[in-house]
Structure formats: structure tokens, C-alpha cells
Amino acid sequence: MKKTKFIQGNEACVEGAMAAGMMFYGGYPITPSTEVAEQSAALLPRVGGKFIQMEDEIAGIAAAIGGSIAGLKSMTATSGPGFSLKMENLGYAIIAEIPLVVVNVQRSGPSTGLPTSPSQGDMMQAKWGTHGDHPVIALSPSTVQECYTLTARAFNLAEKYRMPVLFMLDEVVGHMREKVELDSSLIEVIDREKPAKDDSSYLPYGVEGDSLVPKMAPFGEGHRYHITGLVHDETGFPTNSTKVADKLMTRLMDKVEKNKDDIIDYEEFMTEDADYIIFSYGSTARSSKQAVLDLREQGIKAGLFRAITIWPFPEDRIMELAEKSKGILVAEMNLGQMVLEVERVVNGRCSVNLMGKGNGEFISPEEIVERFKEVM
Amino acid sequence: MNSIVQAIESKGYDKDNVCVVSGIGCSSRAPGYMDFNTLHTTHGRALAFATGIKMAKPHMKVIVISGDGDATAIGGNHLIHSARRNIDITTIVFNNNIYGMTGGQFSPATPKGDYATTSPYGNIDTPFDIAKLAEGAGASFVARSTASHFTQLTKVIGEALDHEGFSMVEAVCTCPTSYGRKNKGFKGNPVAMLKYLKENSVPVEAVAKLPKEKVEGKIITGKFVKEERPEYTKEYQKIIDKFKEEV
Numbered sequence: 001m002k003k004t005k006f007i008q009g010n011e012a013c014v015e016g017a018m019a020a021g022m023m024f025y026g027g028y029p030i031t032p033s034t035e036v037a038e039q040s041a042a043l044l045p046r047v048g049g050k051f052i053q054m055e056d057e058i059a060g061i062a063a064a065i066g067g068s069i070a071g072l073k074s075m076t077a078t079s080g081p082g083f084s085l086k087m088e089n090l091g092y093a094i095i096a097e098i099p100l101v102v103v104n105v106q107r108s109g110p111s112t113g114l115p116t117s118p119s120q121g122d123m124m125q126a127k128w129g130t131h132g133d134h135p136v137i138a139l140s141p142s143t144v145q146e147c148y149t150l151t152a153r154a155f156n157l158a159e160k161y162r163m164p165v166l167f168m169l170d171e172v173v174g175h176m177r178e179k180v181e182l183d184s185s186l187i188e189v190i191d192r193e194k195p196a197k198d199d200s201s202y203l204p205y206g207v208e209g210d211s212l213v214p215k216m217a218p219f220g221e222g223h224r225y226h227i228t229g230l231v232h233d234e235t236g237f238p239t240n241s242t243k244v245a246d247k248l249m250t251r252l253m254d255k256v257e258k259n260k261d262d263i264i265d266y267e268e269f270m271t272e273d274a275d276y277i278i279f280s281y282g283s284t285a286r287s288s289k290q291a292v293l294d295l296r297e298q299g300i301k302a303g304l305f306r307a308i309t310i311w312p313f314p315e316d317r318i319m320e321l322a323e324k325s326k327g328i329l330v331a332e333m334n335l336g337q338m339v340l341e342v343e344r345v346v347n348g349r350c351s352v353n354l355m356g357k358g359n360g361e362f363i364s365p366e367e368i369v370e371r372f373k374e375v376m
Numbered sequence: 377m378n379s380i381v382q383a384i385e386s387k388g389y390d391k392d393n394v395c396v397v398s399g400i401g402c403s404s405r406a407p408g409y410m411d412f413n414t415l416h417t418t419h420g421r422a423l424a425f426a427t428g429i430k431m432a433k434p435h436m437k438v439i440v441i442s443g444d445g446d447a448t449a450i451g452g453n454h455l456i457h458s459a460r461r462n463i464d465i466t467t468i469v470f471n472n473n474i475y476g477m478t479g480g481q482f483s484p485a486t487p488k489g490d491y492a493t494t495s496p497y498g499n500i501d502t503p504f505d506i507a508k509l510a511e512g513a514g515a516s517f518v519a520r521s522t523a524s525h526f527t528q529l530t531k532v533i534g535e536a537l538d539h540e541g542f543s544m545v546e547a548v549c550t551c552p553t554s555y556g557r558k559n560k561g562f563k564g565n566p567v568a569m570l571k572y573l574k575e576n577s578v579p580v581e582a583v584a585k586l587p588k589e590k591v592e593g594k595i596i597t598g599k600f601v602k603e604e605r606p607e608y609t610k611e612y613q614k615i616i617d618k619f620k621e622e623v
Contacts (some may be wrong), residue, residue: 005455007489022430024432026428026429026431045612045615045616045619046619048616048620050431050612051429052427052428052612054427054457055453055454055457056453058421058424059424059427059454059457060426062417062421062424062427062428063424063425063427063428063431064428065425065428066397066424066425066426066427066428066429066430066431066432067428067431067432068414068428069415069425069428069429070395070428070429070432070433070436071432071433072432074428075578084476088418089418089421092417092418097448127525169542200533219395219413219415219429219433219436220392220393220395220413220433220436221392221436222392224391224392224411224412224413224414225413225414225416226407226408226414226415227415227416228408228415228416229416229417229418230416237408238408238416264567293393
């Protein structure tokens, strides 16, 4: 299937989800993510998929988790206030190891904030929002085309690692319209590994050999078992053994930690000979790229590091870049979130500064250049 | 729990097709003891998870087990919307008039004046009539029985299971450990509490014939609502079928 369209990022996200095999959407309307729900409502029944608008944000993610447990690739979408509400069930999906894609089209916060203005203010919340220690995968698209391809990747990571994947757009990427090639041949599709129907030794949370991901039998297809948010052993039944808890927590964290090479994605532009790096992601990276070109024109050897996977954080590459750079400028639509990670990882190897805005305004290339000159 | 499994057993369902979902609380631990597809979710959210399961696999028998706090406090919104949608899920609310798991706090079903750890001077809240709440929200099958009416409870759960649409059975039960220690002079005696349920229940059919004093404060048991209405997943399937036709 190949089509060229001129659509919004939110709509492209749904196209990517459909290409990856999404068959269930449970959610609730919230600006600026509502188009994701609307597109899903329109497209899903055409292919026998299921859409349900639930009574609140919490029910939205709960229904999507239920859909995934029953065997369908599922998605939900929201923005800041809904993201906050979904946190408890997000943690549930993490410990119960349920594949899921959770889209956050970030708007300016906190609280009701500026509902129609962009921000990248939920990036730390993506990692720490739900209580307890937990692994996180979060991706950030920069273009409408990437909303298509990267959403599919989000589904693949969710299926491969049996966990929710957070898809962090911002209102700019979500609402802007660009040309997009909807080409299913661009999309690789990964499905969760299921046990054989007659496998009597199947343990829903057991792993074999080096694997860190248990096979997942959908409910209603021949394997009956218990799923709970309580700490549980390989049978799925709850336990309060701290030994078992340790084993489970280690494996959950290792799912991401030991597979960083597979999960981490980034894009570099003119970093080979760069003296200075601009670290950015999402729509801000578009302005950052232009800022690099503008700085180069002024004789400054700048380069762009665009993070595509935000969590797990691309520590190794940032450390490498810090070794050979004079400084890193982090450009993000917030008052300083990913800059904290950059600072932590760089650990004094070079200077780290912030070009941050948290007032609902998009960051322009000129602002980045001006800030660069101010601090670098 | 006994009534539930007996009722399910009597229907002869394929166990692989049965999914039991619960929230958080003592009653919500029940599915962990049952040999079906069992899902122990977050506090109050069982119906929302169950809705996802049922929408994805409408042929499955989906049953929700919840408590009075789980279903009518934090879960209240999901209860009324599931009823409104008339989605084919059978919900059994174990109403023991207290939050037992957390040590005995009052719930939206605790009688006014009763004592609980967060109402040490007497509960000033007026409780829900859970059956009326479900009826008001549009549930197409509503019934109430008690743990002391094993035969009636099992029978009415069976009818709820048979009913196509949202069915709710309020199963009044006891919490000797928490509620029973502070109230009605039970002194934590489980037998006394079960006896109380038996002696203070009035079948709905008898209510009209009895004087007001004999009905006030009593547990009214029986079937209150049984209507046939379009079921949610079937209505959604009609949309899907329309596209199949076009192809």
C-alpha cells in the first residue's frame, strides 16, 4: 500500500499504528491529541478493529490494556492532564508486562496550562511519572513522516519487550501538516511472541535461557493464567517474597537496560567535525537544525544531535560527543528537563547550557543562535 | 465466591472463554483462586479493563468481581458508564459495608451512624443503595442477595450470567474482622453477622404487602430489573459489518 498524503502528525500517527497492526483504541478526547482518537474511530472498524471512547482518561488506558491482554495491538492518546491521570495504570502495564502504545501530544502545563500551545514539558514525567522503580521506553518524532514510521516502531518495541512505549509528540508536530509517504513497505511489523497452544509448560512470566521477555498468551486462546499488579512470580500469582520481587524488578529493568543498543535511536547532523553540539528532540530539533546551518554560516562549527529515543537516554553517544566538544546547548520547549540528563551524563567533560522556553511558544532558529552566542 | 463458581460451573462454559476481572480489596482477591483467565487490576478500574477485554473478544464471558468501595467510590464512574453502555459484563459487588483490606474505613455503603476507623465518632455520610444506583445508571439486570442466601444468590448470579447486557448482582456479605468489631454489637462474631443477614432480609415481592416499619433498614433481596436492550459490543459489530458488506 502506497499513498502520498498531506496530513497532520496526529493523523500520521494513526496511519503508522494501523500499518503496525493496531486493532484496538481506547481513549478520551483532550486537546491537542483528539485527532488521534478521531482518526482511530474512523479507521479501525473498517478493518474489523475496535474503538471505544471511555468515560475518562483512566478508563481509556485501562480499556487499551484490556484490549492488549485479549490479544489486540492497542493504543491510547492524551496530553498533559490525561498523562498525569494515566500514571497508575501505566505502572500496571509495566509490571504486568502488557504491550501498549501511549501517545502524549504535549501541551503547555502545568495543570490546564495552555491547551492549544506546544511544550516538551512532560519528558521527565515520562520517566518518573508512575510510582516505584520501573523501566521506560519513550520516543519523540520530529516530522509528520516520522509520526508515521516511528509510531510503528513504538508498536514493535512494545510487542518485542512486552511493555508500554510512550510516544511523546508536541502540539507542533501533532497539528502541523506535511507531506507524508504512507508506504507499508517502509514498515516492519513485529508481533509479541506467543507460546504454542499445546505448550503445557508455559509460565506467563517465565523466561528461558538468555531471554528477558516472557512469551505472552492472549486471554481466551487456550492458556489460562492470572495477571496482577502485585509483585508476582513466574506463574503470575502474587507473592510478598522480597527474593522474588528482586528477581522480577531486575528482569524488568534489564529488559530495557540490556537492550539499549536495539532500543536507542538518534540522528546526527554535521557532528563529525563539530566544536559545539546542539542537543534537541521533537519539533524543536527542526529549529535546531536550521540554527546549526546559521551558525556554520557564521564560521561556528556546530552540529546537531537529535534524540529519537529519549528514554533510555543515549548516554554512551552523549559521553563520546562531550569528550570531543567544547560545549553542548540543549534546546527544548520546557524550563530544563533533558538538559539535566545531559549534565548528568557529561559530568563536567564540557559545558552544558540550556535554551529553554516554557511559555507555550515554539523555539525559533534565531532564538537558538542568539542563546548559543550568549552562553557558549 | 462459592456462589459465583457454582453458578459458572452450572452453565458449562469453556474455562478458556471465561475472564474474571477484579479491582482492589478483599473481594478482589477472589479471582486469584479461580481457574479462568483472571485479571487483578487497579483500585476501582476493573470494569474499564473488562470493557477492553470484552470489546476485543466479545465471545468471552466476562465477569467482574468488586467490593462496595471499589465499585461505588473510586470505581463509581466506571460502574455507571458500563451500565449505561449495556455492555455484556456480569458484575458482582461484594457489599460488606466497609473498606476491609485497609483495616476498616467507611465506604459509600456504610450505614449512617456506624463506626469505622475514619469515622471514629460515627459515620455522617448517607450510603448508596447500590442496586438503585445501577438501576438509575441504566443497568438492564439488577439483583441483590446475601451470603446467607446461598441458593438464591447462586441462582441470581446464574441469571445474571445468562442475561445479555450489563448485569449487576449486589451480594451483601460480612466483614467480621473490621466492620463486625465496631458495629451493631456483633463483637466480630461471624456467625452472628451471617444470622443478621438472614434475619434482616426481605424479598422484594413481599415489600408491598408489609408495613413500613418491617421494611425500613432491611436488606431487600431479589431481582429488581430485567430488560432486554441492545448490547454494546453487538452494536459496535454492526458498524464493522457495514464495512464488510461494502467490500
